[in-house]
Amino acid sequence: MTYEKQGAAALDYFPCRYAGSKHSFRGPRSQLDGDYVAFLGGTDTYGRFIPRPFPALVGDRLGLTCANLGWMNAGADAFLNDPGVLAAARGARAVVLQVPGAQNMSNRYYAVHPRRNDRFVEASFLMRRVFPGTDFTEFHFTRHLLSTLAQDAPERFAILVAELQFAWVARISELIRQIERPVLLLWFADHAPRDASGMDHVGADPLFVTPEMIAALKPAPVEVIDATVSPAALARGTEGMVFSEIEAPAASEVMGPAAHAEAAERIIAHLADVLALQG
Template sequence: MAYEMQGAQPLDYAPCRYGASKLLFRGPKRSTEGRYAAFLGGIETYGKFIERPFPALVEMQTGMACVNLGWPNAGLDMLVGDDEIVRAASGAAVAVLQVPGAQSLSNRYYSVHPRRNDRFVQPSPLLRAMFGEVDFTEFHFVRHLLRHLSHVSSEQFALLRDELQAAWVARMTLLLRRIDAPVLLLWMSAHTPPEHAGDPEICADPALVTRAMLEAVRGHAAQIVDATLSHAARSAGIAGMVHSEFEANIAAELPGPAAHKEVAQHLVPVMRRFTLN
């Protein structure tokens, strides 16, 4: 059941480090020697408010050690820039990469924090020129900034969106090339990959990522696993999530245990083909 009273026992994420990485990942810590699977991604992979996130469920069902390298604020910049994550993923029998959104990466228009990629750092002169009427000091999070800019000028925002989508393809290609192991790209979302560049909403994760973008990087991955969440999983809401009353609004925006169970069911048969060889 969900803990909805302040003072309730919170989840123990058993934080741990791998190698020289500055990040604290979710434990229990697993060995990166021998055969194991590595999971890279954001807050869903980390399993915020989830007692057994999908990496743990996969471990239970396959018997293979699963190294959870999920990070709540992860974007492509953090994944590409952390050598320890790349090293751990490269040593795995198979790596699962949760498809990240295209908003949380540095580009020609703005820069993001190197580890907390959801944080907006500063605009470039190019973005200032495009949106001269905007006071960028008011924004601390990328998604908030993009939502505002889309309302200021849909035409200018379209140029920014195109830049983000092109940068995503380039950065994803770089990451996949750096990982010396079969990589499964995991599409974990409430919606299927959209067909048109203008369809993805900023608030719908993975933000701004289209089917064409996935196809552009498919050749560098072993397989794309479509784990679009069912209506039943989405409707389950926060049932089974462990959070305080103060955290209820945050938890409501994340997939719950039913969604994680579905994702594991999608992954297990695919992963077995790579891990049993």
């Protein structure tokens, strides 16, 4: 692994902005006036602690501009609420959308911050009815909220999970519809897509997402890319990452460069076919 002392030179993300968006993205800034592929996703797409995340690796191999429009902990709401991102996606030849978890978006039970989607904002009247006696002022992040509810009220928690899954299908379908370009859905996780069993707790991302939910998307993505990380890549952990000692716990929770390299190879195989069909 690679450590950088706190306060010393660390990984430069070259933060940049795109027209119509208030958010800062990872750079260098891509030129969006020609052929390019847009990458939408969360922390892994952004590539925190990763010198060359998979959007950059794909661009290197294909010799094509790959605009990294990922940001930390983003859910569907982050993109649907950002006109600049939607405009950039609509101008792309194709869009690679990393599958987000179902927890970081507003729904009938709770609201999240419109840009920082992992931030819990408030519980709805319905949420307070289903979980009476819960002091929601104690929660600031969706994972903390859901972990507590899963432990304290498992039967009622299942009702909440069903709502999140229903909302996810609706919201991702709307995002694909608004993009209006070929969308390749990327499953980038330490486990393969699995059914609804084991949804009674807060596990690994993409949280609560099942193959049935992906199959229910309308319009459907043109491709679903399974980039489940291999045991060999997972075993390499934080090797090749750049982070300070204080950031080590956070670095251990994201995919490492070996996983990004695997994802890039799988994306390239599918993306090359989609681009070739466009002529």
